[in-house]
Amino acid sequence: MLDYDKEAGDYDALRGGEPRAEAAARAVLGLVPEGTRRLLDVACGTGIVTRRFSAARDGLRVTGVDLTHAMASRAAARVPGSVVIGDGRRLPFRDGEFDAVTSVWLLHLLDGSEDVRAVVGECARVLRPGGVYVTTVDKGASHNVGSDIDAVLAPRPRAPAMDPAAAVEGYADEHGLRVAGHARFPGRGQGRSPRRTLADLRRGWFVTLPPGDPLADDYAVRLAALPDQDRPRPDPEFSLRAFRKV
Secondary structure (H helix, E strand, O other): OOOHHHHOOOHHHHOOHHHHHHHHHHHHHOOOOOOOOEEEEEOOOOOOOHHHHHHHOOOOEEEEEEOOHHHHHHHHHHOOOOEEEOEOOEOOOOOOOEEEEEEOOOHHHOOOHHHHHHHHHHHHHOEEEEEEEEEEEOHHHHOOOOOHHHHHHOOOOOOOOOOOHHHHHHHHHHOOEEEEEEEEEEOOOOOOOHHHHHHHHHOOOOOOOOOOOHHHHHHHHHHHOOOOOOOOOOOOEEEEEEEEEO
C-alpha cells in the first residue's frame, strides 16, 4: 500500500482534483436523504470531498475521520473543527450517533476481508436506525475502460479485490444494512495516459509490480511503446452502493 503520509501533498492533483471531488460529492449526496443532519465521512483523506458535503446542504453537520495524520491535517484546514484522527475499524464515536455515514475510495485499500467487514460493521454501529451508509465498490475494476493501456496491463498479477459489490452487500447485510440505492459517477481528470501510468508504475502504484522488479520493468517498456504518450484515455466510472439500517 502507498504511504499516505507521503502521498498527502500530491494526492489531489494526481487524482482529478476538484472536478473529481465535485462529481463524487454530488453522486454521494444524491443517495443521502434530504433532512440528514449529521454525516460522518470515514477515511476523509484531504477533505476535498468532505468539504463539498458540508457546503452543499444547509443544516448538515459533517465530521471527517482519517487514520493518516498528514491527510487529516489537510482535511482539517478545509473543514475546521470537524476532523478527527481515527481508525475505520474502531471508530471513536457512539452507537447511532450519525444519520448518514460515507466511505469513498476506502474499502479497496484494506488488507483483507475481515478488515472490510470490520469497517462496514463500524459504519453500521455509529449509524442510527433508518440512517444511510454510502460507499464506493468495485474500485479497481472501474479503472479498466478498455483502452490500449488496459490491454498492456491486463496480464499483470493482481491482488484480490477487497470491495466487490456482492461481497460488500453481504457484509452490510450481516450488520443490518439493506441495499437502498446505487449510483455511478465519472472520475473526472483520472483518465490515464501512457506516460502517467508509467510514472505510477515506477512509484509503486501497482502493488503486484513493485519498482525494481523485472516484471515491472517489462511492463514499463510496453507502456513506453504506446502511441500518444500524453493523451489521456477515457475517465473511469466509479460505483456507489447505499444501504439503510433496519
